[in-house]
Amino acid sequence: MNEVMDTRTYELSDLDKGGFTKTVKAVLFYDLQAATVEPESVVSSLLEGVKHATRQLVPFMAGHLEFKESKRLCIVTSPNSTVEVSVRRYTGTECEPFHDLAQDSFSPSKLDLTHFLPKDPIAKHPVCLIQISLIQGGLAVGFRVDHAAGDWVSLSTFISLVCQSSKAHREGLDMPTYTPDLKRDPYNAPALDSTISQQDRLAQLPLFHIIEKSKFQFQPPPPIRAGIYRITEPTIQQLKARCTPHLDQVEYITSYDCISALLWRALTRARLHIHPDQVNTPSRFVHPIDVRSRDPEHKTSLQYFGNAVIGTLAGPVPATTLISTGDRGLAAAATKIRQSIQAVDISKIEHLTALQTSLADTEMLIPNADFAGMDLFMNTWYAGSAAKYDLGAATRPVAFRVQAGVPGACAIILPDLSESDTRVFEVFVQAPEKEYEALVRDVDFIICFEQVA
Missing domain, CATH: 3.30.559.10 (Chloramphenicol acetyltransferase-like domain)
Structure with missing residues (x-):
């Protein structure tokens, strides 16, 4: 009962509604072959990084999307909401070693990115899902974000917050802070103006x-x-x-x-x-x-x-x-x-x-x-840049790959x-x-x- 009462709803803009059910899918690949890198420590820090980044973003990245009675698209969260992060540990027979994938430069024609991306949800519409994949000699971090929650600038901000928070956790540094602007009025439909016709607006678009x-x-x-x-x-x-x-x-x-x-x-x-x-x-x-x-x-x-x-x-x-x-x-x-x-x-x-x-x-x-x-x-x-997506302790990104939705x-x-x-x-x-x-x-x-x- 208390959780229901504590549920928080973030109303999105009219523009955001156009992104509903469209997803952005991307994977960052990291080389973990340095002797100083302990893979499980990287995973642990990433999980902490996701938690911190979510709190900085108030925390609707951990919510799910719903249409309310007003036909407004909203993100609904509760005190227990978290970004769902799955961790897969691939054996040598399940996935090629990082070195072999890197030799082909993670080619779109040779690499099935779905191995490193979160599975599409069946019931609810989560804002964000993440999959961390450990493979021999490397690591992949896959993001699936509903486009209604944000564009590439917003997604890159979130990814960077996750990575920089993970780096700070590993290196004992102060966690990064970020205050997003959530003022959605400029992205909502203006009041009805009968002097502007549909054709007038189409002429502008x-x-x-x-x-x-x-x-x-x-x-x-x-x-x-x-x-x-x-x-x-x-x-x-x-x-x-x-x-x-x-x-x-x-x-x-x-x-x-x-x-x-x-x-x-x-x-x-x-x-x-x-x-x-x-x-x-x-x-x-x-x-x-x-x-x-x-x-x-x-x-x-x-x-x-x-x-x-x-x-x-x-x-x-x-x-x-x-x-x-x-x-x-x-x-x-x-x-x-x-x-x-x-x-x-x-x-x-x-x-x-x-x-x-x-x-x-x-x-x-x-x-x-x-x-x-x-x-x-x-x-x-x-x-986006290597500095923004750096996980610290010699764990730098070496490739960024996308699953185009066009x-x-x-x-x-x-x-x-x-x-x-x-x-x-x-x-x-x-x-x-x-x-x-x-x-x-x-x-x-x-x-x-x-x-x-």
């Missing part, structure tokens, strides 16, 4: 359109392949130098713009190699943009813990135009990506949440994108674990099988990217 639910048809995803590729800072600077003379609609482009434009064009060439009849088909580049720092009126903050991203697109561009040869074509693609980012601020969240709440029961809002067709989804998690073509810039003086970008690249095979033979792709796994 070119990625989305409204359809009748009865007309929605689920398309089974095609067979896919994936790999990890590396591009270095000198190569990126060469790409920028090639683009700069042709920039006239933006003042600058970034490393992200260059990497994205290169991938978008190379993938489109690969697709046209397989489907030459698609030359005039429009292609869209879709990516989520974090609005925490795109907030001129300071409605939110950089410490906001939750979902603060909105999807936007560059394009559509006819495929034949996108792959136009020369540096001018590369600059045009990078320019469209930069323009799509600059067009986003926190006001787009209001338009999206207002649209969602205005839908009739028979309607749904879906993206204008087909990643099994001619479109590409791109994301960046580059802000059916079709996508690319994710992974956290930088290189600790190199020169910036290095590792990119998870996925595409339907035939397109992937053509992509990795594309001349520009081969010149700029080195295969890691």
Whole structure:
């Protein structure tokens, strides 16, 4: 009875609701072959790290998701709520040794990540599940987090808190502290404004359109392949130098713009190699943009813990135009990506949440994108680092691997674990099988990217 009375409910935002049932799955791999590392001690410290990090995050990472009578999505916790952490100790016959996995650089094509990820729950919807896997010579920490609880920035904050708390516990240091901003008002639907129509709001959100639910048809995803590729800072600077003379609609482009434009064009060439009849088909580049720092009126903050991203697109561009040869074509693609980012601020969240709440029961809002067709989804998690995910006592992360939740073509810039003086970008690249095979033979792709796994 007391536990029921002590139950605490954290009401999430209208934007968070869109992430319900979508999960982010990632695995960090650690080398434990140093003679000074005692594996069971690492596990014990990790368990303490999870407890401390959960307390810092007030502690809804340990709760489960429910829809309340108000149709609000909430996280429900009790004094006994904890993040469920499973510990698996693999024998040599159950899992390859760490050394063997590392030789293949934890390749997506050779490694089944499900061995290192928590099993999907059957009944409740927990916010977060963690699996710690001990294998011969190494350790893997797998996270499964419901997207309704937060975006990549929030997830990385949580992972870093877990790791830094574990390190502090092992080394007898003060535990880290963190105070999240939970002000969700900027991410809720605004009051009804009859002067703004659905079409007005859709005009602000070119990625989305409204359809009748009865007309929605689920398309089974095609067979896919994936790999990890590396591009270095000198190569990126060469790409920028090639683009700069042709920039006239933006003042600058970034490393992200260059990497994205290169991938978008190379993938489109690969697709046209397989489907030459698609030359005039429009292609869209879709990516989520974090609005925490795109907030001129300071409605939110950089410490906001939750979902603060909105999807936007560059394009559509006819495929034949996108792959136009020369540096001018590369600059045009990078320019469209930069323009799509600059067009986003926190006001787009209001338009999206207002649209969602205005839908009739028979309607749904879906993206204008087909990643099994001619479109590409791109994301960046580059802000993660070896220092953030360090477990202390010579236990540094050596690889970060993801299970992409996108059916079709996508690319994710992974956290930088290189600790190199020169910036290095590792990119998870996925595409339907035939397109992937053509992509990795594309001349520009081969010149700029080195295969890691």
